[in-house]
Each structure stands twice: as C-alpha cells, then as structure tokens.
Amino acid sequence: xxxxxxxxxxxxxxxxxxxxxxxxxxxxxxxxxxxxxxxxxxxxxxxxxxxxxxxxxxxxxxxxxxxxxxxxxxxxxx
Amino acid sequence: xxxxxxxxxxxxxxxxxxxxxxxxxxxxxxxxxxxxxxxxxxxxxxxxxxxxxxxxxxxxxxxxxxxxxxxxxxxxxxxxxxxxxxxxxxxxxxxxxxxxxxxxxxxxxxxxxxxxxxxxxxxxxxxxxxxxxxxxxxxxxxxxxxxxxxxxxxxxxxxxxxxxxxxxxxxxxxxxxxxxx
Numbered sequence: 001x002x003x004x005x006x007x008x009x010x011x012x013x014x015x016x017x018x019x020x021x022x023x024x025x026x027x028x029x030x031x032x033x034x035x036x037x038x039x040x041x042x043x044x045x046x047x048x049x050x051x052x053x054x055x056x057x058x059x060x061x062x063x064x065x066x067x068x069x070x071x072x073x074x075x076x077x078x
Numbered sequence: 079x080x081x082x083x084x085x086x087x088x089x090x091x092x093x094x095x096x097x098x099x100x101x102x103x104x105x106x107x108x109x110x111x112x113x114x115x116x117x118x119x120x121x122x123x124x125x126x127x128x129x130x131x132x133x134x135x136x137x138x139x140x141x142x143x144x145x146x147x148x149x150x151x152x153x154x155x156x157x158x159x160x161x162x163x164x165x166x167x168x169x170x171x172x173x174x175x176x177x178x179x180x181x182x183x184x185x186x187x188x189x190x191x192x193x194x195x196x197x198x199x200x201x202x203x204x205x206x207x208x209x210x211x212x213x214x215x216x217x218x219x220x221x222x223x224x225x226x227x228x229x230x231x232x233x234x235x236x237x238x239x240x241x242x243x244x245x246x247x248x249x250x251x252x253x254x255x256x257x258x259x
C-alpha cells in the first residue's frame with residue numbers, strides 16, 4: 001500500500017486510464033448481455049436470463065471494485 | 079490548487095511555463111492536470127453507474143421471467159374451416175384479448191396463424207399474400223408468410239406462431255410459440 005503514496009500525477013493518470021479501459025470493456029460486455037438476453041426472453045427462451053443476470057452482477061462487482069481503487073488513489077494524493 | 083509537494087506545480091496544454099502564459103490563464107485558478115484527473119474520475123463514476131443500470135435491467139428481465147405464465151394455453155375456437163377460403167385471412171385474439179392474431183389459409187390443407195404484432199415495435203402486420211409476405215407498415219419490416227420469419231427491415235425475430243388444430247370442422251388455436259430464429 002505504501003507504494004501507492006509515492007505515485008506521481010502522471011502515474012496516477014495512467015492507472016486511471018487503464019481502469020477506465022477495463023470498465024468500458026466490462027460495460028460493453030454488459031450491454032451485449034442485456035441485448036442478447038432481451039432478445040432471447042422476448043423469443044420465449046428464459047433459460048439464459050438468470051445466468052446472464054449473474055454475469056452482469058459480477059461485472060458490476062468488478063466495476064465497483066475498480067471504482068473503489070480510483071477513490072483509494074484519490075485519497076492517497078491528499 | 080497547486081500541485082502536491084515533489085511534483086511540478088502547474089502545467090499547461092501548450093507546454094510553456096507559467097510565466098509565459100497569458101495573464102488570464104495565470105489568474106485562472108484551475109490546475110489543468112488536476113482538472114483532467116477529476117474529469118477521468120467522474121467518467122469512471124458515470125460508467126459504473128451505467129454498469130449498475132445494466133445489471134438492474136438484467137435483474138428486471140429475470141424477475142419478469144419468474145412472473146411468466148407457463149403451461150399449456152386453453153384452446154380457443156377461431157372459425158369453421160369451410161368458412162375460410164384458400165388465400166383467406168381471419169383476425170382473432172389469442173390467448174387473451176390483448177394479442178391480435180392472423181389466421182391464413184395458404185392452401186386447401188395448409189393453415190398458419192401468427193401473432194399480429196411486429197417483433198420490432200409491436201405495430202400490427204398486414205398480409206400481402208400476393209408477395210407471400212406479412213408487412214409491417216410502421217418501419218417496413220417483412221415476414222414470410224410460410225413460417226413467419228423476418229426477411230427484411232428492422233425485425234430480427236420471427237412472428238410468434240399460433241399452433242392450430244381442426245376439430246369437428248372447426249379451427250382451434252391451441253398454443254402460442256415464441257421463437258428467436
């Protein structure tokens with residue numbers, strides 16, 4: 001954890017960019033899951049609904065974890 | 079707003095030092111990299127909020143699927159077989175009054191029936207039997223009449239098919255079959 005306090009602004013910004021990239025990929029995955037699930041559900045196939053919901057919640061959990069890391073980074077610069 | 083100790087205090091988009099910047103920029107109390115950093119952080123927050131929205135939508139679909147009625151639908155009488163000529167179309171509602179459907183007699187021994195709502199945005203499709211199509215006038219979606227599959231326009235899913243039975247010379251609807259392909 002101590003190494004986090006020695007990060008300069010440029011390093012922090014690079015980390016934030018990396019986190020944003022990961023979050024964007026996860027959000028696009030969730031969007032794909034939502035459209036595919038909606039299509040299947042409206043087509044009468046409910047078998048994929050809950051597995052897709054769980055996958056989407058896992059993505060949300062990862063995103064929240066990454067956001068928490070962003071806040072930790074922010075706190076470390078004060 | 080100046081930088082953290084050990085880091086360069088301020089930097090500017092054109093890369094020139096602070097003393098070479100115009101007065102209005104020097105007086106403007108914004109640390110540009112800091113502002114940039116905050117914007118990225120806000121963007122991350124917005125993305126995570128979006129992610130939460132997608133997850134909530136996914137759960138909403140799950141809850142809707144739990145409330146779906148399962149099991150066979152009750153049969154419903156549509157029309158006597160001899161009152162439907164070849165090429166004739168009969169409108170009916172099945173399984174309840176909210177779902178308009180079309181019964182089409184394609185040949186002497188071939189009957190098909192579909193829910194009339196377009197799978198794009200639920201406009202009513204109209205038969206165009208000369209072309210062998212069902213046409214959605216709202217966004218020009220087309221379904222072929224033999225199987226109800228989408229052949230052109232925005233809809234991707236086929237029309238829900240109504241299963242039919244002829245009992246004692248009368249056509250009955252016996253089920254609703256939603257399909258993805």
